[in-house]
Amino acid sequence: MNELKQICKDALTEKKARFIIGYKEDKNKRVKPFIAKTPEDAEKLTFSHHAVNNLAVYLSRFKNNIDGKIGIVVKSCDLKAVTALIQENQIKRDDLFIIGVNCSGVVLDVAKEFNKDNTQIKCKYCQAKTPPYYDALAEESKEFEMPDDDQAELMAKIDKMTAEERLEFWNAEFEKCIKCYACRQVCPMCYCEKCIVEKSEPQWIDSSSTSRGNFSWNIIRAFHQAGRCIGCHECERACPMGIPLTLLTRKMGMVAFSEFGYRHGTSLTEPTLIGTYSTSDKEDFIK
Amino acid sequence: MEEKFEPKIAAFVCNWCTYTGADLAGTSRLKQEANARLIRVPCTGRIDPVFIIKAFENGADGVLISGCHPGDCHYNAGNFHARRRWILFKNLLDFIGIDSSRLYFSWVSASEGKKWVDIVDGVIDAVRIKGPFKQYKKMNKEIEIPVAVEEGVSVK
Numbered sequence: 001m002n003e004l005k006q007i008c009k010d011a012l013t014e015k016k017a018r019f020i021i022g023y024k025e026d027k028n029k030r031v032k033p034f035i036a037k038t039p040e041d042a043e044k045l046t047f048s049h050h051a052v053n054n055l056a057v058y059l060s061r062f063k064n065n066i067d068g069k070i071g072i073v074v075k076s077c078d079l080k081a082v083t084a085l086i087q088e089n090q091i092k093r094d095d096l097f098i099i100g101v102n103c104s105g106v107v108l109d110v111a112k113e114f115n116k117d118n119t120q121i122k123c124k125y126c127q128a129k130t131p132p133y134y135d136a137l138a139e140e141s142k143e144f145e146m147p148d149d150d151q152a153e154l155m156a157k158i159d160k161m162t163a164e165e166r167l168e169f170w171n172a173e174f175e176k177c178i179k180c181y182a183c184r185q186v187c188p189m190c191y192c193e194k195c196i197v198e199k200s201e202p203q204w205i206d207s208s209s210t211s212r213g214n215f216s217w218n219i220i221r222a223f224h225q226a227g228r229c230i231g232c233h234e235c236e237r238a239c240p241m242g243i244p245l246t247l248l249t250r251k252m253g254m255v256a257f258s259e260f261g262y263r264h265g266t267s268l269t270e271p272t273l274i275g276t277y278s279t280s281d282k283e284d285f286i287k
Numbered sequence: 288m289e290e291k292f293e294p295k296i297a298a299f300v301c302n303w304c305t306y307t308g309a310d311l312a313g314t315s316r317l318k319q320e321a322n323a324r325l326i327r328v329p330c331t332g333r334i335d336p337v338f339i340i341k342a343f344e345n346g347a348d349g350v351l352i353s354g355c356h357p358g359d360c361h362y363n364a365g366n367f368h369a370r371r372r373w374i375l376f377k378n379l380l381d382f383i384g385i386d387s388s389r390l391y392f393s394w395v396s397a398s399e400g401k402k403w404v405d406i407v408d409g410v411i412d413a414v415r416i417k418g419p420f421k422q423y424k425k426m427n428k429e430i431e432i433p434v435a436v437e438e439g440v441s442v443k
Contacts (some may be wrong), residue, residue, distance in 0.1 A: 029377070043300050158382070166384030167422060196337065205339050206344075212426035219383060223336050228377040248382070255378040260371075277367035279357065285377065287393040287406060 004138035007099055008042040008071065011136070017071030017097040021058050023051040030110060033058070036071075047073065047139060049114035049157065050107045054232040056081035060090050060191035069095055073138075075103040077122055079131040080230035080265030081188040087265070087272055088228075090191060100134030104142040110200035116147050122233045124149045154244075155251060174214040176241035179207065183221065183235035183245055189228050196220060222248040227256035227273035289411040294349060296323040297342035298407070301331050301354035303361040304396045311400035312423060318401045319404045320411045330354065332365030339390065343423045349389045349414035351407070356394040366394075418443065 004022075012015045022045040024034035031050040035058075036042045056078050062070065074082060079100065085091045104121040107114045107247045124146050130137070158166060181197070184190045197217060205220060206213030222245075229249035236246045256262045259282070262273045297388045300306045306327045312319060328334055331354030342350050352373070360366045373392060380387040391410045 090404060104337070146403070161384075163381075163384045166382070168384070170383050188359050204341065210426070210429050212344060212423075212429060214424065215383075215385075216337075216344065219340060219379065219385075220337055223376060223379055226379060246377070252375065252379060255375060259374055259378075274368075274371065277364060277371050281365065281367070281370050281374065283370060285373075285392055 004047055004073070004099070004101065004199045005042055005045055007136045007138050008036060008045050008073075009039045010097070011097055012036065012042055013070055016069065016135075018066070018068035020045065020071030020073065020097075020099070021055045022071075022073035022099075022240045023047055023053070023055075044274070045073070047101050047103075049073070049105060049107050050110055052110060052237060054078045054081055054186075054188055054230075054234045056085060056188040057186060057234070059085055059096075060188055062091070066095055071097040071099060073099045073101060074107070074134075075101055076128040076129060076131045076195050077103075077126065077230070077232050078188075079133070081232055082229050083268055084189060084228065084265035085191075086268055087270065093268065096135075098131075098134045098136075100131035100137045102137070102139040102142075104129055104144045105146065116145070119147060120233055120237070121151045122147075122231055125152070143253055151244075151247065151250065153253075155247060158247070170215075170218075171211060173243050174210060174218050176243055177214040177218065178241060179209040179213065179217065180240060182238040182240060186234045186238040187225075188232065188234070189225060189230065196224075218243075218245075218248070221245075222252060225249045226252040227260070227262060228264050229253055291379070292415060292418060294322050294411060294417075294419070295347050296349045296351055296407075296414060297345075297347040298325050298353065299322045299328055299331075299334050299338060299339040299342075300325055300352075300395075301333075301361075301366075302327055302329050304355035304359065304394075305353040305403065307397035308395045308399050308403045311397065312403050313400075315400050317400055318402045319407050322411045323407050328358065330362050330365035331369040332360075332362065336367060336372065339376070343385075343389075343420060344427060346424070348417070348420045349391065349410060351391045351393070351410050353395050353403075353406070354388045356396055359396060382411060385422060386417075386420070389414065389417065 008020050020036045022034055022036060023031050024044040025031050025046050033053050033055055036045055055072055076190050086093050105119050106202055107118050109118055112118050205216045233246045239245055255271055260273060334352060339350050354366050357366060377387045393406050
């Protein structure tokens, strides 16, 4: 912990970063995003199993209008979002001071302690506890035995269903949607200045929360994330209605990998999946 | 007497190849069924999957998308980009359980009037056998006039 504080303090004193986006613990012991602007602020920065937020979402809001570097505290999953934003030209690597943290899993329910049953889905299949690159690394690496990846099992179950059963499953899920767009607001990859759902001439997506509008919204959201989602599972965490949104985005990530061998947010230089093409893409479905 | 089901097909066609191909079919006096509504777009790369959703919402029973053969795109790579998107979109629809077999894709060049007629007729026949797109029709019905307005309840 002190290590993280020390790194941030030094970075702010030596002007390596203009400010640092990190986490602090509030008086109710909740870990929240916090922007440290002075070396004194850095004292408040912390990291724990309760640091669930993906802070990369703040980066896309800055675009390239920063005077100096932004410091950001990232877990390995959050770093994928940072990489993806760099890849999509939303921010420059040189404008960032990345403070990586060794993460051994984050909680699902922030009110409870971290343990085997209180782990986010993404942690269950997380491959890299240490961020692949960083400007400074904090926290000790701890090993935790992770429970089984039950989402993969559910996904396999859905794949085996008939089309009608699948539609019924999603109908029951999308029915809950209240169109609050929390999934969009919290997503680091949803950085359009004007979202398609807000375009009203013509109105592409029904803004009412009827099943028709909910289907359109969730299909289009998932499509806009296809091959772009980095799997931070923030949408599902933010969803007040508990819709398993990551099932869709994770599935699309798997399709992107099986069809094109592409994983977003893993390379700073590789062109994006949708931004490029190959003449040998399959076309057995085209007459 | 039961009314015979006539499917509605929304056909998104690229200006440079398929639209011209369909035009050739017309000028060559080739007979084709009249269930397809052609929507001319500059390029298949212009087709956002939201168009397809919108077509289903507006009562299409099937959607046909057609453009230039790979390598023949007027804008060089529009159809390559589009093809990539379709692969992802089809997989997404399948996973959600929306019948993606109502979605047809083809490459028809400006000189393939006959191929266009065959494809359109084929799609119309296939959709006619499938019947109306009930999944979406059900959803569309939901948002028809709310009961409160129908019964004359004033909304303040």
